[in-house]
Amino acid sequence: MLDQILPGFYLAVYFLGLLIEQAAIVGLNALNAANLQKASHLAIANLYSYFQVEDESQEDQEDAMLVNA
Known part of the structure; x- marks a missing residue:
């Protein structure tokens, strides 16, 4: 049972x-x-998702700026 709990714990700490x-x-x-x-x-999952979307939109904006330059 401990082997099932620990990966989730480390993943939570990482996030x-x-x-x-x-x-x-x-x-x-x-x-x-x-x-x-x-x-x-x-709440943690929602915040993680929010920041992932923000990162992706910034990358898209940077790519668009490079194409237009």
Whole structure:
């Protein structure tokens, strides 16, 4: 049973680290480690999805700028 719990734990820690990093980049100071540890799994998944979409849209904008240059 422990072998089933640990991968999920490490994955959650990894995602929390990514969220904290991305939040700091965009200045969302409320998304810190203490607050994110209180958040539900669904909230963490939604935040991760939000930042993934933001990253993809920035990449698309950069690609468009390169094509137009």
